[in-house]
Amino acid sequence: MLFDTHAHLHFPEFADDLPAVLERARGVGVRWMLTIGTSVEGSQAALTLAEREPDLYAAVGIHPHDAAEADEAAFEELRRLAEASDRVVAIGEIGLDFFRNLSPRDVQAEVFRRQLDLARRVRKPVLIHCREAHAETLEILRVEGVPVAGGIMHCFSGDAEVARRCLDLGLFISLAGPVTYPNARKLPEVVRLAPEDRLVVETDCPFLPPQPYRGKRNEPAHLPITAARVAELKGLPAEAFGARMAENALTLFGIRST
Numbered sequence: 001m002l003f004d005t006h007a008h009l010h011f012p013e014f015a016d017d018l019p020a021v022l023e024r025a026r027g028v029g030v031r032w033m034l035t036i037g038t039s040v041e042g043s044q045a046a047l048t049l050a051e052r053e054p055d056l057y058a059a060v061g062i063h064p065h066d067a068a069e070a071d072e073a074a075f076e077e078l079r080r081l082a083e084a085s086d087r088v089v090a091i092g093e094i095g096l097d098f099f100r101n102l103s104p105r106d107v108q109a110e111v112f113r114r115q116l117d118l119a120r121r122v123r124k125p126v127l128i129h130c131r132e133a134h135a136e137t138l139e140i141l142r143v144e145g146v147p148v149a150g151g152i153m154h155c156f157s158g159d160a161e162v163a164r165r166c167l168d169l170g171l172f173i174s175l176a177g178p179v180t181y182p183n184a185r186k187l188p189e190v191v192r193l194a195p196e197d198r199l200v201v202e203t204d205c206p207f208l209p210p211q212p213y214r215g216k217r218n219e220p221a222h223l224p225i226t227a228a229r230v231a232e233l234k235g236l237p238a239e240a241f242g243a244r245m246a247e248n249a250l251t252l253f254g255i256r257s258t
C-alpha cells in the first residue's frame with residue numbers, strides 16, 4: 001500500500017491513456033494518489049479528476065513557473081476551489097524555482113507568501129517546490145511560518161543541513177525518482193537522518209522517473225521502485241515501510257484510511 005503524494009495526472013501527457021495508467025498503479029499497490037495543480041486552470045482540472053476517481057485527491061496552487069500570471073482573481077479562484085470540496089487536501093504546488101527562473105524572483109516570492117497565507121486561512125497543508133532556492137525558501141518559511149496544518153518539501157533536493165531545517169519547521173520530506181539514481185549523492189544521508197514518521201514518497205509524474213525508466217514518461221506504477229529504495233536506505237522492509245509512509249501522508253492530509 002503506497003501513497004503517491006505528488007503526481008500531475010491531469011497533465012496532457014496522460015490524456016490518451018489515463019485509465020490504463022491508473023489501473024497499472026492500482027495493480028502494484030498504489031492505493032492513493034494526489035494530483036497537483038500548477039496554475040488556476042490546472043487546479044480546476046485536478047479537482048475535476050479527483051472528484052471522478054475515488055482514490056485520487058487534488059491540490060490547488062500556482063507553481064513558481066506560473067507566478068507571473070497570478071492576479072487577485074487567481075488567488076480568489078484558488079480559495080474557492082480549496083473550500084469547494086473535501087477532495088482538495090492541500091495547497092500546492094507553491095514555492096521558488098531559481099533554476100529555470102520562468103517568473104521574476106520577487107514575483108515568485110510574493111506569490112509563495114500569498115499562498116502560504118491561503119493555506120493558513122483554509123487550514124490545509126502546503127506542498128512546497130524548491131529548486132536552487134533553499135536559503136530563500138527557508139527564510140520565507142521562517143518569517144511567515146509554516147501553516148498549522150503542516151506541509152511537505154516535495155521532490156527534496158537539498159543536503160542534510162537543509163533537511164534538518166525543514167524537519168525543525170515541522171515539514172515532511174518527500175523523495176522522488178532521483179533517490180534511485182546512482183549519483184544521488186546527498187539524498188541517502190537525508191533519508192537516513194529523517195525520522196520514520198516524517199518521510200513520504202512521490203513520482204512527480206510525468207517527470208523524474210526512477211532509474212530503470214529514465215528518459216521515459218513517469219507514472220504512479222513506478223512508485224514502488226522509489227519507495228523500496230527509501231526503505232532500503234532506512235534498513236527497513238519495503239512493504240512495511242511503504243505502508244508507513246502512506247500512513248504519514250494520510251495523517252497529514254486528514255484522509256481516513258479505510
Ligand SMILES: [Zn+2]
Nearest residue numbers: 093129154155
Ligand atoms: Zn515541483
Ligand SMILES: [Zn+2]
Nearest residue numbers: 006036093204
Ligand atoms: Zn510537481
